[in-house]
Amino acid sequence: MPREVFAAIQAGRFSALRQELAATLPSSLSRLVLEIGCGNGHFLTAYAATHPDRFCVGVDLRLERIEKALRKRDRAGLANLHFIRCEARAFLRALPAGVQLLEVYMLFPDPWPKKRHHKNRLLKPEFLTEIATRAGQGSRLFFRTDYQPYYDDAAGIIAAHPQWRLLPSSPFPFEHQTIFQSRAETFHSLGAIHESSPVQANKLQPDE
Ligand SMILES: C[S@@+](CC[C@H](N)C(=O)[O-])C[C@H]1O[C@@H](n2cnc3c(N)ncnc32)[C@H](O)[C@@H]1O
Numbered sequence: 001m002p003r004e005v006f007a008a009i010q011a012g013r014f015s016a017l018r019q020e021l022a023a024t025l026p027s028s029l030s031r032l033v034l035e036i037g038c039g040n041g042h043f044l045t046a047y048a049a050t051h052p053d054r055f056c057v058g059v060d061l062r063l064e065r066i067e068k069a070l071r072k073r074d075r076a077g078l079a080n081l082h083f084i085r086c087e088a089r090a091f092l093r094a095l096p097a098g099v100q101l102l103e104v105y106m107l108f109p110d111p112w113p114k115k116r117h118h119k120n121r122l123l124k125p126e127f128l129t130e131i132a133t134r135a136g137q138g139s140r141l142f143f144r145t146d147y148q149p150y151y152d153d154a155a156g157i158i159a160a161h162p163q164w165r166l167l168p169s170s171p172f173p174f175e176h177q178t179i180f181q182s183r184a185e186t187f188h189s190l191g192a193i194h195e196s197s198p199v200q201a202n203k204l205q206p207d208e
Contacts, residue, residue, distance in 0.1 A: 017086050017094045024082050025055070031102040031136070032057055036088045036122065037109050039179055041069025044105075046176035048073075048081035054102065058083045059091045088122060092130050100136040103173070108180035108187070111147035123154045125161055132163040135194040142172055142191050146184035158192045167191040 025032070033051070035044045038058030048056040060066050060083070069083040084091065112120045123143060131141065141164065145151050158164050170191035181187060 014090060014094060017084070017090055020084060021091075021094055021096060024084075025057075025096065025099065029055055029096075029099055031055075031100050033103045033105075034059070034091075034101050035105045035107070037061075037106060038069060038083060039065050041065075041072050041083055043107055043176045043178050044081060044083075045069070045072045045076055045078065047174050048078045049076055050174065052080055054080060056081045057091075059086050059088055061085070061087060089127070089130055092134050095134055099134070101131065101134045101139050102136075103139065104131055104135075104141045106141070106143045107178050108145055108184070109143075109150075111145060111150045113147065113149070118153075121150065121153075123150075123157060125157055128158065128161045128164055132161075132194055132196075135163075135196075137194065137196045139194040140167075140173075140191060141194070142189065144172075144181070144187055144189040146180070146187040148188060151188040151190070155190055158190070163194060163196065164192045165195050167193055 031054075033044075033047065033054050033056040035047075035056070035058040038044050038060050039062075041058055044056050044058040048054070058066075058069055058081075060069070063085050066083045066085040073081045073083060086094075106123065109122050110120070112118055128141075135141075141158075143151075143154050143158075145154070155166065159166050167190075172189060172191070
């Protein structure tokens, strides 16, 4: 396919995503809870049911998973929950200005175990920076995987990132088993907090 045709298709999809977000997110919305790679929506449906005051959005690339998640949402009658089929970075870019991420969940993201495929992993420094552009002071990121090398890698990437600080042994604020979690023998979790002014934080004296 010629490059300009591909670019036009991509631009059209992005514009459709922007329109979908403008049409589905409440106009007064200032903060939302995002689940990246939400699969069939088990976790976020349970989360939204117990947090009726929070608007939640789940994104996933796979249409059939999003359709299942939407059916789950409708059966539960939840007005504070939406699922969208889209790529996570496209979502972050299409999100209306002024909407911040309160919490972000990445639960059992594709581990891409082969070294030559590591570049496909979602949790990378650039991605953390993209999430940070839509985060506020104190926004939190929660990551869980059953693949220890991805966990180790993610912990190192977050620890080295200037806008995120690892929260040691931080329990998840909410628990509900996902499909991949139910298949995992064991898993590892981490939490991180967004720090929008790391330079200022470093200026604090030890006794402050
Ligand atoms: C291993 S599954 C985990 C699904 C679910 N979180 C669970 O624990 O059962 C990973 C999911 O992430 C989705 N995914 C992968 N890359 C993505 C991306 N860049 N943007 C949005 N979703 C993505 C996949 O389609 C898949 O449904």
